[in-house]
Amino acid sequence: MIISLIAAMSEDRVIGRAGKLPWSIPADLARFKSITMGHALLMGRKTFESIGHPLPGRTTVVLSRTLAEVEGCLVARSLTEAISTAQDFEEVFVCGGEALFSEALPFCQRIYLTVVHGSYPGDVHFPEIPESFLELQREERPDTRPPLSYLVFERVERIEPGADAEELRQKGAEAMRRELYFLARRCFELSLALEPDADAGSDLAFCLAKSGGDPQAALQLAEESLASQPTNTHCLLNLAKIEIFLGDKEMGLATLRKGVQFGGGQEFLAELARVGVRVPPPIKSLPRNHLLNKYLGIMLHRIGVR
Numbered sequence: 001m002i003i004s005l006i007a008a009m010s011e012d013r014v015i016g017r018a019g020k021l022p023w024s025i026p027a028d029l030a031r032f033k034s035i036t037m038g039h040a041l042l043m044g045r046k047t048f049e050s051i052g053h054p055l056p057g058r059t060t061v062v063l064s065r066t067l068a069e070v071e072g073c074l075v076a077r078s079l080t081e082a083i084s085t086a087q088d089f090e091e092v093f094v095c096g097g098e099a100l101f102s103e104a105l106p107f108c109q110r111i112y113l114t115v116v117h118g119s120y121p122g123d124v125h126f127p128e129i130p131e132s133f134l135e136l137q138r139e140e141r142p143d144t145r146p147p148l149s150y151l152v153f154e155r156v157e158r159i160e161p162g163a164d165a166e167e168l169r170q171k172g173a174e175a176m177r178r179e180l181y182f183l184a185r186r187c188f189e190l191s192l193a194l195e196p197d198a199d200a201g202s203d204l205a206f207c208l209a210k211s212g213g214d215p216q217a218a219l220q221l222a223e224e225s226l227a228s229q230p231t232n233t234h235c236l237l238n239l240a241k242i243e244i245f246l247g248d249k250e251m252g253l254a255t256l257r258k259g260v261q262f263g264g265g266q267e268f269l270a271e272l273a274r275v276g277v278r279v280p281p282p283i284k285s286l287p288r289n290h291l292l293n294k295y296l297g298i299m300l301h302r303i304g305v306r
């Protein structure tokens with residue numbers, strides 16, 4: 001599970017005034033919605049009261065020591081309790097207010113921060129971001145009123161200047177394993193600038209898809225990486241995962257089956273099982289429940305080839 005903070009602050013770090021947001025910015029609310037949809041939100045009681053209702057499509061955990069229950073939400077008495085309540089979610093978003101942001105910062109891996117350009121009077125502030133967080137994405141939106149910057153930080157070891165392509169690929173793979181997709185993207189981009197590599201290209205494509213990048217660009221990059229090495233099972237697996245992630249399950253399954261043909265092993269079978277497809281029986285000409293298939297299947301599974 002990834003714990004993320006999501007906030008909008010002014011250039012003076014103001015996040016609220018008299019129990020409300022100091023601004024009304026539909027573009028930022030839409031971004032908040034698209035980033036948090038389907039996940040869990042942790043928020044202080046006053047933040048919840050300022051919104052007034054649970055947000056659709058998300059599980060809201062309200063932190064409070066005074067309220068016993070809140071309709072449509074879960075209630076937690078502490079941050080630890082709130083995190084354990086939401087432990088089954090892939091990403092949990094701490095949405096404020098001030099004290100909760102500060103309390104959650106040491107536990108969080110990612111920060112989505114909107115900087116609202118301009119100065120606003122206020123009574124609650126966003127904490128200073130520790131140096132252990134690296135800014136990995138910045139999108140300037142001078143067209144909105146007021147102008148905004150969308151920033152994403154992840155808690156990371158610094159990327160050493162002078163790191164070679166192999167070191168960067170390893171760092172990217174480690175970040176990917178920890179689901180730090182923005183950091184992984186940065187590492188793979190830097191490694192690819194030094195040296196082309198089909199695996200790194202396809203890993204970059206996967207991280208792009210998982211971190212809200214342009215889905216078509218992710219798919220195209222995964223296809224290009226595979227085209228440079230058409231039997232590369234790592235590229236096939238990433239392409240399949242992207243296709244499934246982007247909603248094209250049939251295409252993803254076809255790619256997974258191709259990967260199995262080219263010798264892809266457990267990872268392909270695990271992905272097939274994850275999307276709900278059963279592995280074909282060992283002897284396809286016999287029914288799945290035939291004794292030979294049953295015992296051969298168990299044996300092959302035990303020796304790790306099925």
Ligand SMILES: NC(=O)c1ccc[n+]([C@@H]2O[C@H](COP(=O)([O-])OP(=O)(O)OC[C@H]3O[C@@H](n4cnc5c(N)ncnc54)[C@H](OP(=O)(O)O)[C@@H]3O)[C@@H](O)[C@H]2O)c1
Nearest residue numbers: 007008016019020021044045046047063064065096097098
């Ligand atoms: N710009 C942004 O991104 C953003 C985001 C969120 C909020 N805001 C603004 O921030 C303001 C509200 O924030 P706030 O800091 O005043 O209040 P808040 O954090 O939303 O709520 C404080 C209350 O939450 C409960 N609480 C907080 N930490 C807790 C913990 N660890 N365990 C149990 N309960 C806990 C307590 O409720 P009880 O008193 O019931 O015990 C506490 O009084 C509003 O102006 C809102 O608009 C802005």
